[in-house]
Structure formats: structure tokens, C-alpha cells
Amino acid sequence: MKKEWLSIASIYVGTVIGAGFASGREIIEFFGVYGINGIWGMFIVGIILSLIGSLLLIKIYNNKIRGFDELICNIFGKRFGVILDSIITFSLYTGFSVMVAGSGAIFSQELNLSFNLGVIFMVVLSFIVFLFSLEGLSFINTMLVPLLVIGIIFTSLYLNIREGYNFSNINGVNLTLKGNFLTSALLYVGSNSLIIVVVFSSLLPMINSKRTAILGGVTGGFILSILGMSILTSMLIYYNEVFLLDIPMLKICDYISNGYRKFYAFILWISIFTTALANGFGFMNKVSNSKYKILITALYCLLSIPVAKLGFSKLVAVLYPIFGLIGIFVLIFILVAL
Template identity: 40%
Template sequence: MGKRNAFKIASIYIGTLIGAGFASGQETMRFFTRYGIRGIYGVIVTAILFAVIGIVILLKVYEDKIISYYDWIVPFFGPYVGKLIEIFLAFLLLSLYCVMLAGSGALFEQQFGYRKEIGIIFMSVISFITFLFSMRGLAVINSVLVPLLIIGIIAVGIIVIPDKIHNICDVDLFPYTIGDNWITSCLLYVSYNSICAVMVLSSMYPLLNNKRIAIAGGSLGGFLLGIMLLFLFLPTLILYRDIQAVEIPMMTIAFSIGKNMGNIYGALLWFAMLTTAVSNGFVFIQSMERKLKLKHLYACISFCIVTIPLAQFGFKRLVHTLYPMFGYIGIILIFLIIFRKGKTQ
């Protein structure tokens, strides 16, 4: 049971962070590939930081019996400011879910030739079914889809790396300065993602039977995220000149292998959006139930109905508007994780 719960936690951790930006290769290009071969140092440091942050969050969740991200916020900021920040974080959860719905619509429209509304509604229906089973549904869908994502990303890398290694591009578009280098880039990347990690892992208390599970779940999640990041980094570095201007680099790389691989990777990208959507949506629904005293079924129905029209704003517009805010909030939350206790006893 312990090993199984550690794997479930690691899968949820990975599924939360491996959204459209990660699986598409766009985040890897932005934060690592542009520094050339030195970007691999950033990949290694990022994997270590993800493991450490995951372990620290889960240990505090276990020791302080934290059941939601609200238990982090109020002790740190106080009841009044804490409530305002809780509302803002809830807005971010809602936004991230809508971004993934919009991404599903864009993928269905651009890659598979269907109307974007079909993609939005399809993901909404699958998410609704997952939400109905609460933590069990979240654990099952991540435990099934995350291994497929890991295998798919590694498979593309294994095919591309040996075949194209002679084309490796030691990209060094930016000088090594204090303000812009692989060190600051990987730190910003981790802080950018930490906000989601805090909010989702704060709900993992039911799966934490002891400290060993917390340590195993955090370290396994960080290690596997690092492996996936490595197999995104190397192909994008090798083929950088061919993909630097495209919106979904890994999709272009997959199609360079063959049409079937491209279609398979398109499905994997959708799975990545789904795991991120259900993780963020699950935490938001938990907050709705607590604040509004709603029954679980009514909270799930209300959430899924309201978010469908919000996703119509479009994937690109939502990403460009909302994502820049996340890194700054993430930096605050890292300090919150490391230096403060969770729920007051």
C-alpha cells in the first residue's frame, strides 16, 4: 500500500506540472534549450529542486495534517490578507483549468480537424467523470496517463537523439550574465511551477500513511520530472534550428519521425492537458465545497458548466495573459513552504 500511494502521489505531482507548456516542449525551449549545452545543468538542478520541494511540502502536509492550500496561506498572511490571497489562488486554479480546456479545443481544431468546441466539451466531460470519484479518480487517471506520457516522451527522445546527434546545436543566443543565465532561468521555472505544486500536493494527506511515503512520493516525482525534462531538452537542442519558430516543438519533432508518431504525440499532449486540468479542477472544487457548503455532485456540475464558456477566450490569449503572474506568486510560496509551518495546532 505504501509503495502504491507513493506512486500515486508522484503521478499526481507529475500530472499537475506536465501541462501543455511542458509536454509541447515550449517551456523547455524557453527556460533551458536557449542556453545551449549548458542548459543541461539547469535540467539537473530543476529535477533536484522539484524533488526537494515535493518532499518538504508532503512532509509538512503529513506532520501538520494539512488538508488544503488554505492551511498554508492563513497562518502566514493572517486571516484577512490570507483570505484575499486564497481567492486569488482559487482564481489561478480556475484559470489553469480553463487554459487546459482551451488547449484541448485548439488541439482538436488544429491537429485533428474538429471544431474547438468539441475538444473543450470532451475534456470537460472526462474531467467531470474524474471529479465524481474525488481523490480516487484523480489518483487513477494520473496513475494511468502519466506512465504513458513518460514512455511517449522518452520514446521520441530515444529515436531522435542517436539519429540526429550530429546536428546538435550548441545554442548560446544569450550571454552569460547575472540577470540572464541557466541558473536564474531554472530557478524561475521552478518557482513558476511551485504554485501548482503547493496547491495540489496540499490535498494529498489522505494518501500519506507515514513520512516514508512523503519522501518517496516527492523524490520519485522530482526524479521522473527530471528524466522527462532531459528527454525534452536533448531533442529540442539537437533540432533547435528547425523548431525555434514553431508553437509546439515536440509535435514537429514527432512528425519528423513519421505521421503515426506525430498523431500519437498529439494524443499524449492531450493527456498532459487532461492531467493538469483534473488536478487543478479537483483542488478548486474542494475549495468550493468548503466555502459554499455544496454537495460534491453539485460542486462538480456547477464547476464544469461555468468553465466551458470561460475556455472560449482561447488558449494563446489565456496563456499570454495569465502565465506571467505565476512565477512571482511561486517565489512567495517557496518561502512559505520552507520557512513556515502549516496549520496551527
């Protein structure tokens, strides 16, 4: 029997583990700055992601929600729903643009190729997958997410065992603009909530029972927690050397070998690709009934390029906390109202 819950878990992981996550930039911004307390923050994130993933999938199954537009209108009403829908559409656009920027950064830093080539490569491949809708998203995530999991966990275990978990950033700071490690954890969940809600609201064809919903949500949340811990502990060992870098995990991989750095760059690009697809799939679902679907999707992809050129780390630092606040509000409202 086909394991739908594994496909759902793969989509969950692929949706969240984007350029900011796998590169370590997002992990430093939200957790690494707090030192050891950041580990507690990531542990809390894992619990929350498992809970909200399961609850959201169960509610979508029980209420037979077939798309994000239907979800928003049922809960928020038509007037406010239009405003919220506009905000989320913008977040899908900027989220895709951040991933496109990450692809450009990898091509530039690791392959010594043009930043623009990396941007175009991501845009073209994403557009091709978008043409296959949910089937394309499910297939790509089921194939690529296992590679992500293996690559990230191996890197962390190798470095931490070799260095004896000797962290260079233990105490960290107590407060940042995001608050402490607890509020930062909540903001992190919130920053991913919008895209999670959008993608999950389209997964009804894959949810054949409550058991599938629970297993998919819990498994996805658990894997994300393990991957986050793996990257965070590696960040804490080499924190002083990498905390200002756009893609700190690639610098860390230099401590293994230059060849391994290239391998991890491939892993990182996969993580960027899966999250770019998640953002694009959310947008695609909104225009699925339009006769201009292909043209609109092409414009969506092309219009990401100007935003991508603003730079990867700048986009992560500015946009993610803002969408975090919006995401927390939307997620709590949905879980209570459905």
C-alpha cells in the same frame, strides 16, 4: 502492500506535466532559448522539485494539514490569507483554462476537428472525474502517467540517437525577460509551485509515513527532470524549425512518421488532461463542503471556455511567469513557516 508513494509520485508528475510541458512550448520558453545552458537549468529544476516535493509532503504529514485553506490561514493569517486565497483561486481557474486551450489546439491541428469540440471534450471529461474527488485524481494519474513517461522518453531517445545529439541551438541567448537560465529555472519552479502546494495540501490521506512523503516527492521530481531533459534535447536539435510553434513536439514527431505524430498527440492530450484535473481538484477541494458543490464545479468548468479561446501559446507566455513570481514567494514562506 499498496505503494502510496508511487501514487503520490504519479500525481506529482501529472500535476506538473501539462500542455506547456509535454508540447515543448513551456520548455522552449523557459530553457530552450538558452541553448546548452538550458540543460543546466532543467537539471537545477529537477533537484529543486525533488527537494520541495519531499519537504512539502513531510510538513503536511507532520502538521496534519487537510486542505489548502487550512494551510493558508495557519501561515498567513486570516486577512492576508483571504487575499492570497483569491489569487490562487484565480490561478487554478486560469491554469485549467490553459489546459482546455491545449485540448482545443490538438483537436484542431491534429484531428482536423473543431477547436471548440476539443474544448468541450476536455471540460466534460474533467467534470466527470471531479465528481470522484481524490480517488478519481489518483486513479487517472496512476493509469495514465506511465504512458506519458514511456512516450516522451522513447521519442527523445529515438531522435537524439538518430541525430547524434547534433543541436541546432547550442549557444542560445544569455538574457531574456526572465533573466538567465538560472532565474528562468527558478521562475519555472515558481510557476508550478501554486498548483503543487494546492494539490499536495490535500494528499494527507495518502501519506502514511515520512518515508512515503520522501519517496513520493523525490521520485516525482526525478521523473519530471528526466522528462524535461528528454523534451529539451529534442527541442535543441530542431530548434530553428519549431521555436515559434504552439506545439513544437508534434512538428518534431513528423521526423519519425506521421503515424507517430498522431500517437504523440494522444500522449500530449493525456498530459493536458492530468494537469487540468490537478487544477480542478485544487478548486474542488475549496468547495468540497458546499451543498452547491456540483453546480459550482460545473460553472468552474464552463467558465474556462472564454479564457481558453485566447490561445494556448499566448496564455503560456503571459500567465506562467506572473504566477511563477507569486509561486516562489508562497512556496518559500510555507517551507520556512511550517
